[in-house]
Amino acid sequence: MSHAPQIRIPATYMRGGTSKGVFFRLDDLPEAARVPGAARDRLLLRVIGSPDPYGKHTDGMGGATSSTSKTVILSASAREGHDVDYLFGQVSIDKPFIDWSGNCGNLTAAVGAFAISNGLVDPARVPDNGEAEIRIWQANIEKTIIARIPITDGQVQETGDFELDGVTFPAAEVRIEFLDPADGEGALFPTGNPVDDLEVPGIGTLKATMINAGIPTVFVNAADIGYTGTELQGDINEDARALARFETIRAHGALRMGLIQSLEEAEQRQHTPKVAFVAPPAAYTASSGKTVAAGDIDLLVRALSMGKLHHAMMGTAAVAIGTAAAIPGTLVSEAAGGGERNAVRFGHPSGTLKVGGEARREGDGWVVTKATMSRSARVLMEGWVRVPGDVLS
Structure with missing residues (x-):
């Protein structure tokens, strides 16, 4: 042969x-x-x-x-x-x-x-x-x-x-600027709201910010799902039940955002949306052993990618974080202390990251013109x- x-x-x-x-x-x-x-x-x-x-x-x-x-x-x-x-x-x-x-x-x-x-x-x-x-x-x-x-x-x-x-x-x-980062196919907030009640069978009704910026992302409060926001990869990725819960949240968020027409479609759309959870600042030890002080960050964020907790933070999800932080009333903004801001430093499993976001009111809604960050x-x-x-x- x-x-x-x-x-x-x-x-x-x-x-x-x-x-x-x-x-x-x-x-x-x-x-x-x-x-x-x-x-x-x-x-x-x-x-x-x-x-x-x-x-x-x-x-x-x-x-x-x-x-x-x-x-x-x-x-x-x-x-x-x-x-x-x-x-x-x-x-x-x-x-x-x-x-x-x-x-x-x-x-x-x-x-x-x-x-x-x-x-x-x-x-x-x-x-x-x-x-x-x-x-x-x-x-x-x-x-x-x-x-x-x-x-x-x-x-x-x-x-x-x-x-x-x-x-x-x-x-x-390498300095990067994401221009007009809201999803070109839809609104910045596909539901029209900075915060919604997201019903997730078997889990409950969760407060959620669902945003199209950088990448479609579903943000929920860490405390609402039993976490502190200081978790590292092993805390989530070694818990099959937790991963299944996050995938359920993600799938229902995708449906509510109009990204899929049925829950079954979520399995073939693993890259988007992302699901993340946020919490106010707290001290923790990063995966490298580095101590992150509460005073060094504005909030905590943990995000999942392709079904697993990310070891740091996806760049596109960082754009979503910076965008949501710039808009009062979102869960991200509230975790960071509320109000309008053009930059935020958040804690992730590997340490910290600063991301900028520029937003302005336009009519009854918000328009985000740019998000910025540095990488290498x-x-x-x-x-x-x-x-x-x-x-x-």
């Missing part, structure tokens, strides 16, 4: 923020995978090593967590006023599907650097020294993101002294990935 040989595809393995992913130029993909569809999904699943019933990704590039099972496809943008088109795929670990419904805010930090280094940006847009302002079209959510990439002697500078909780080593700071990014490996050639057949 004959078997198809492996094919090799140019790729770069990059860290962006607290995530890692495999980056591709669109034109480097096999022709069948240059368009959305089953061939592309099969290829990227095989690159990552999914689905893996062992949950290890031993036979692929994935890291068997939601933060490390990611793929990115980039191309020079034909859209006026933009440099690069950015398409993100969140790869399921144990199921044969890729969720294309949202962005990865962490990997956004690596997009500009990859685009410059791989010839996707007009060289005239890159200074010899200083910052390159790269305008990114986020194709999943159809939004503009600006990434400010440090440049030294005409090359992307990756090393530096910027420290990001959740990342072991310092690197160069670094190339880990570049060359080719190899996959069996029959994956495209």
